[in-house]
Amino acid sequence: MTDPIVLLQILWTGTVTSLSLVLLTIAFSLTQKVTGLWNFAQAGFMGLSFYAMYWVLNHLQLPLAVALAAGFVAAAGIGYLTEVFGLDVLRARNSGNLTFFIFTFILAEFIIYWLALLFGTEPQTLFKSIFSPVHIVGGIAISDWDLQAVSIAAVMVAALWLYLGWTKQGQCIIAVSDNAKLAELYGISAERAYRIVAIISGLFICAGMYLVGSRGGVTPNSPFELVLTATIATLLGGMGRVFTAAASAIIIAILQSFSVLFISARWQALLLYIFLFVTIVLFPRGIRFARRKIIPAEPAPPAVAVAADATPEV
Amino acid sequence: MEYILTMGVLIAIFIILASSYNLVIGYGGLASVAHPIFYALGAYGASLLSIHTGMPAPISVVFGGLVAMIASVLLALSALRVSGDYLLIVSLGFQLGILQVIKNFEFTGGAGGLSSIPSTITGPLRTPIYLAISAAGAALTVWLIYRIVHGPYGRAITAMRDEELAFSALGRNATSLKVVVFAIGCGIAGMAGGLYAFYFQYISPEQYEILQSASLLTMVVLGGMGTTWGPVLGAVLLIALPQLITFLNLPPSVMAPLQGIIFTSLVLLFLFWRPAGLVGNAQKRSPLAAGTQDLGGSA
Numbered sequence: 001m002t003d004p005i006v007l008l009q010i011l012w013t014g015t016v017t018s019l020s021l022v023l024l025t026i027a028f029s030l031t032q033k034v035t036g037l038w039n040f041a042q043a044g045f046m047g048l049s050f051y052a053m054y055w056v057l058n059h060l061q062l063p064l065a066v067a068l069a070a071g072f073v074a075a076a077g078i079g080y081l082t083e084v085f086g087l088d089v090l091r092a093r094n095s096g097n098l099t100f101f102i103f104t105f106i107l108a109e110f111i112i113y114w115l116a117l118l119f120g121t122e123p124q125t126l127f128k129s130i131f132s133p134v135h136i137v138g139g140i141a142i143s144d145w146d147l148q149a150v151s152i153a154a155v156m157v158a159a160l161w162l163y164l165g166w167t168k169q170g171q172c173i174i175a176v177s178d179n180a181k182l183a184e185l186y187g188i189s190a191e192r193a194y195r196i197v198a199i200i201s202g203l204f205i206c207a208g209m210y211l212v213g214s215r216g217g218v219t220p221n222s223p224f225e226l227v228l229t230a231t232i233a234t235l236l237g238g239m240g241r242v243f244t245a246a247a248s249a250i251i252i253a254i255l256q257s258f259s260v261l262f263i264s265a266r267w268q269a270l271l272l273y274i275f276l277f278v279t280i281v282l283f284p285r286g287i288r289f290a291r292r293k294i295i296p297a298e299p300a301p302p303a304v305a306v307a308a309d310a311t312p313e314v
Numbered sequence: 315m316e317y318i319l320t321m322g323v324l325i326a327i328f329i330i331l332a333s334s335y336n337l338v339i340g341y342g343g344l345a346s347v348a349h350p351i352f353y354a355l356g357a358y359g360a361s362l363l364s365i366h367t368g369m370p371a372p373i374s375v376v377f378g379g380l381v382a383m384i385a386s387v388l389l390a391l392s393a394l395r396v397s398g399d400y401l402l403i404v405s406l407g408f409q410l411g412i413l414q415v416i417k418n419f420e421f422t423g424g425a426g427g428l429s430s431i432p433s434t435i436t437g438p439l440r441t442p443i444y445l446a447i448s449a450a451g452a453a454l455t456v457w458l459i460y461r462i463v464h465g466p467y468g469r470a471i472t473a474m475r476d477e478e479l480a481f482s483a484l485g486r487n488a489t490s491l492k493v494v495v496f497a498i499g500c501g502i503a504g505m506a507g508g509l510y511a512f513y514f515q516y517i518s519p520e521q522y523e524i525l526q527s528a529s530l531l532t533m534v535v536l537g538g539m540g541t542t543w544g545p546v547l548g549a550v551l552l553i554a555l556p557q558l559i560t561f562l563n564l565p566p567s568v569m570a571p572l573q574g575i576i577f578t579s580l581v582l583l584f585l586f587w588r589p590a591g592l593v594g595n596a597q598k599r600s601p602l603a604a605g606t607q608d609l610g611g612s613a
Contacts, residue, residue, distance in 0.1 A: 101345045106581045109528045113574035231403050266418050273411030280400050281392050
């Protein structure tokens with residue numbers, strides 16, 4: 001029987017490790033929700049954001065704030081440019097969906113090859129040392145990095161939730177994600193919504209890659225695996241449900257962490273692909289939790305139920 | 315001379331591979347990136363059968379094709395059961411997952427690769443004979459695919475690709491047709507893998523990474539997706555072009571990404587400036603035109 005403290009430690013480590021995936025999944029899932037696009041180019045954006053931060057920190061020797069700004073500008077900038085000069089052009093041409101897939105996939109590859117050419121294929125970390133001071137709380141080791149990851153993820157997720165639910169611009173984005181054509185009839189620009197989402201995704205990608213790169217090594221190819229995890233989480237959470245997808249990312253990471261108890265280290269990487277198959281085969285529309293039904297005292301008119309069901313999911 | 319003949323063998327193998335990929339993505343409209351992994355399954359299947367049982371090369375190559383075909387059916391059934399969207403995601407996961415398996419097993423040679431694949435043809439005429447066999451294989455593949463897509467079955471495939479809803483409304487089973495097209499394309503790729511393994515006598519997992527997916531996609535898009543001769547031209551150009559860079563004597567750490575940059579730049583250029591490719595007719599409906607798959611976007 002494994003010591004409960006060990007189990008708690010695995011749970012804690014799995015949870016905090018998942019937070020970078022949470023941020024990257026939100027970027028991927030939000031883009032999928034609003035544009036309807038599986039934007040695999042985000043693998044390239046992730047790589048670009050990481051190496052921008054790495055270059056500013058390690059080559060230019062500038063402060064972390066400048067590196068973070070560079071990481072954000074790189075991810076949001078390339079995302080915005082891809083929208084304007086790539087996806088918008090393809091939309092205007094009424095291109096087939098296959099074209100969108102080829103474009104995003106090849107763009108990711110194109111960026112990754114440039115990164116491999118410029119920075120090599122050896123793993124790099126943002127900081128020379130990835131050691132972080134550790135505090136023991138109730139027998140569980142909690143590092144400063146863990147606290148930093150929790151704070152960053154909590155603030156960003158809360159900010160996005162408030163933005164989407166409580167600002168006019170956020171509600172416009174939700175409207176576009178529900179029905180872009182209908183939103184345009186009401187004077188909401190879908191194009192503008194797509195571009196804003198590209199910038200928001202850039203912010204989440206930058207934060208996610210900061211956490212990934214400050215904890216372990218990154219190679220130009222690593223983001224493909226991250227995008228795949230984000231894809232699995234998006235599928236598992238159910239397409240169009242951004243925060244459920246984020247929760248799924250946590251579940252995936254925790255399951256991966258606990259698997260060390262049963263599976264040898266060399267087979268760990270395979271677990272992700274098994275998740276993918278299980279998700280596609282068993283939960284193709286995501287895991288749907290039954291909602292608690294409110295039974296009215298008197299029979300309610302059908303329109304109320306319809307309106308309640310129509311509340312957009314975020 | 316040996317070098318040029320070897321290039322010829324490689325070009326012939328890639329014509330088989332690109333044409334079979336074109337059948338899947340170009341004619342079938344099935345967005346899959348995993349074609350290199352079926353090529354790998356064929357290569358490993360044929361090599362392992364030959365190494366462990368001493369089976370003759372032709373039987374081993376056919377066996378490799380069967381391994382790839384069975385794997386492709388399993389993949390397609392699980393993904394297409396729900397929607398065409400999932401094939402792309404599952405194919406990406408399948409490719410990376412199988413590569414992990416190959417890298418971790420000892421009997422596949424692990425990450426270091428599989429050597430000691432028996433040479434079935436020896437002597438000074440080995441390369442010319444292999445060239446003849448590969449060229450015949452390439453010609454047969456192009457002819458077979460031409461026959462498939464220009465016959466009644468081919469019309470059903472393109473109808474399914476262009477108007478799946480209407481196709482299904484006519485009582486045809488789009489999913490089973492997709493699975494068949496996918497299996498044929500992947501089976502041919504597996505046989506190409508077997509041919510490669512017996513000629514080069516060494517295979518390693520890194521030959522089947524995502525780079526190979528990008529290369530194949532480049533061959534098909536550059537030549538002309540959904541055309542008979544497009545992938546042939548694409549394969550010839552994309553195997554021959556990088557050879558020009560090899561004369562620059564650049565280190566491998568520069569060569570590999572540089573080749574990748576050239577491949578991906580070409581795809582991006584063609585996607586925007588000539589989506590029909592070099593061979594394709596810009597006036598004709600291309601697989602890259604609207605509504606060919608339900609994947610991708612609101613777009």
